[in-house]
Amino acid sequence: MAEQQKTATKTKYDISIIRPEMRADDFKMRGEGFAPERLRAIKKGLHALHTLELMAQTIYKFQITRQKNEVNRQLVAAMCNEMGHYQDFQVKLYEFGFKPSILRAAFWMVGFVFGFGSRVLGPKWIFKTGIWVESKAVHHYAELLETIEWDDETRQVIEKDQADEDGHIERWKKLLESA
Numbered sequence: 001m002a003e004q005q006k007t008a009t010k011t012k013y014d015i016s017i018i019r020p021e022m023r024a025d026d027f028k029m030r031g032e033g034f035a036p037e038r039l040r041a042i043k044k045g046l047h048a049l050h051t052l053e054l055m056a057q058t059i060y061k062f063q064i065t066r067q068k069n070e071v072n073r074q075l076v077a078a079m080c081n082e083m084g085h086y087q088d089f090q091v092k093l094y095e096f097g098f099k100p101s102i103l104r105a106a107f108w109m110v111g112f113v114f115g116f117g118s119r120v121l122g123p124k125w126i127f128k129t130g131i132w133v134e135s136k137a138v139h140h141y142a143e144l145l146e147t148i149e150w151d152d153e154t155r156q157v158i159e160k161d162q163a164d165e166d167g168h169i170e171r172w173k174k175l176l177e178s179a
């Protein structure tokens, strides 16, 4: 199932769009009339996604060096992509009437350790860390898509972001081959 989902989202979304457009009318309050257990699951899922995206953007942020090269260019694009994902889930949290989890500070720390640690170890470790973390993310996303009854629009956002993570894996794999 996870593999099927991966392929479906891969073909459905344009991952060359790093930051999809959001218009004034795209924002709405959500969850009206949802059963309490459905809302609980959505809240838990959004907290997981929001905190993971904080970790992801922090990893990339601390992997970037001062050199003006292709690796840094790609890392900046990935960081921007993750900042967008973080925004996506923060918006969804508030649209549902939830608040971000305070525990996400711990994920910033983990992101810093992975990001800075791999930068110190060199490019190969930057790519390896990216591939490892993003693979975990893609599976986690698949699980959340499968087990939670999302509204259609939130589901589309999660699928697009999952497709982006898949794109990151491809990019780092290519760079790792030539490193």
Ligand SMILES: [Fe+2]
Binding pocket: 053, 056, 081, 082, 085, 161, 165
């Ligand atoms: Fe992401």
Ligand SMILES: [Fe+2]
Binding pocket: 056, 082, 134, 164, 165, 168
């Ligand atoms: Fe990613």
